[in-house]
Amino acid sequence: MAIQVSGITKQFGSFRALDAVDLEVRSGELLALLGPSGSGKTTLLRIMAGLEFADSGSLLLNGEEALSLTPRERQVGFVFQHYALFRHMTVFENVAFGMKVRPRGQRPASTEIKRRVMELLELVQLAHFADRYPAQLSGGQRQRVALARALAIEPKVLLLDEPFGALDAKVRKELRRWLRKLHEDIHITSVFVTHDQEEALELADRVVVMSQGRIEQVGSPAEVYDRPASAFVYEFLGQVNRFDCVVADGVARTANGALSIPADGTVRGPAIAYVRPHDLGLSPSAGGPGRVSGIHVVGPDARIEIDLAGLPLEAEMDRERLSALGLRLGDQCAVHIDRARVFPQP
Numbered sequence: 652m653a654i655q656v657s658g659i660t661k662q663f664g665s666f667r668a669l670d671a672v673d674l675e676v677r678s679g680e681l682l683a684l685l686g687p688s689g690s691g692k693t694t695l696l697r698i699m700a701g702l703e704f705a706d707s708g709s710l711l712l713n714g715e716e717a718l719s720l721t722p723r724e725r726q727v728g729f730v731f732q733h734y735a736l737f738r739h740m741t742v743f744e745n746v747a748f749g750m751k752v753r754p755r756g757q758r759p760a761s762t763e764i765k766r767r768v769m770e771l772l773e774l775v776q777l778a779h780f781a782d783r784y785p786a787q788l789s790g791g792q793r794q795r796v797a798l799a800r801a802l803a804i805e806p807k808v809l810l811l812d813e814p815f816g817a818l819d820a821k822v823r824k825e826l827r828r829w830l831r832k833l834h835e836d837i838h839i840t841s842v843f844v845t846h847d848q849e850e851a852l853e854l855a856d857r858v859v860v861m862s863q864g865r866i867e868q869v870g871s872p873a874e875v876y877d878r879p880a881s882a883f884v885y886e887f888l889g890q891v892n893r894f895d896c897v898v899a900d901g902v903a904r905t906a907n908g909a910l911s912i913p914a915d916g917t918v919r920g921p922a923i924a925y926v927r928p929h930d931l932g933l934s935p936s937a938g939g940p941g942r943v944s945g946i947h948v949v950g951p952d953a954r955i956e957i958d959l960a961g962l963p964l965e966a967e968m969d970r971e972r973l974s975a976l977g978l979r980l981g982d983q984c985a986v987h988i989d990r991a992r993v994f995p996q997p
């Protein structure tokens with residue numbers, strides 16, 4: 652099912668949570684809504700689900716106006732951050748619930764419900780836990796049950812609001828890969844809300860970056876990461892070195908004169924330059940302008956802090972590269988910028 656959001660605005664009192672949002676969700680894709688807390692992600696998702704009303708705009712589900720439909724009529728499955736499983740019901744009963752409460756005419760026979768529940772539990776790899784209660788499951792397992800329960804009503808769209816937000820980092824990563832694989836198997840149109848860039852970039856077919864009730868950029872993970880449309884997207888999508896600078900004749904210079912970076916022709920005057928730590932090259936140089944002020948090695952990765960005439964910089968490279976360079980704490984070095992982006996000062 653394709654979703655078309657046009658000009659959706661939502662105001663809470665005098666606060667505009669969504670400001671004329673346009674968005675297309677393609678049939679069968681896994682789309683991530685990514686943005687900082689308060690950027691309007693949940694509000695947009697709830698409007699799609701029919702759990703919140705929009706002040707204006709339209710929502711088309713497969714070309715049909717849907718804002719006047721109830722959540723049930725929209726046939727959406729919903730998974731929230733906090734596993735809202737029924738505590739007094741087993742895993743099996745939780746997943747069966749949505750089918751059992753259907754009106755008599757639409758309710759499947761109990762043998763069919765059983766078959767369907769077990770099929771879903773196989774899908775989320777929890778068939779062996781059908782008789783357990785939620786309290787007897789880990790957080791990650793509970794979220795998989797919540798997902799099976801959402802899928803039980805055979806939704807046309809799956810909406811997930813920070814479903815792994817309450818889990819620890821390792822489980823989050825596992826579930827992220829698991830959800831990606833599940834999506835590849837079932838291909839249900841899915842919208843996934845997260846404030847975690849890594850999660851969005853790894854999981855989604857396309858990423859929607861939101862800020863202050865507006866969409867900053869929509870694109871594949873590679874597009875938004877490699878070609879951020881705005882300074883906001885650049886900063887939000889990963890580690891950055893950020894310098895205030897002034898652009899003249901196509902070159903951005905920092906006030907201390909230590910760095911000059913080529914800028915594209917459209918930027919002039921006060922600007923901000925961004926360099927990702929892995930786009931910053933270092934070489935040992937006795938008379939070089941930089942000094943190694945910190946080295947942190949974690950597993951195969953090395954993070955090197957540089958003091959460039961008072962300007963703090965951070966570089967990243969793999970550990971082997973660092974040992975090949977032979978740079979040590981306190982050494983002088985030269986700094987090369989392989990890739991940078993310069994945006995006008997907002």
Ligand code: ADP
Binds near residue numbers: 686687688689690695
């Ligand atoms: P996100 O999910 O991106 O963190 P939300 O969509 O939950 O953001 O909220 C966007 C903004 O709208 C926030 O500033 C939030 O405080 C405000 N907001 C959300 N729901 C309500 C509400 N029911 N009443 C008043 N303000 C709300």
Ligand code: MG
Binds near residue numbers: 692693694844
């Ligand atoms: Mg939210």
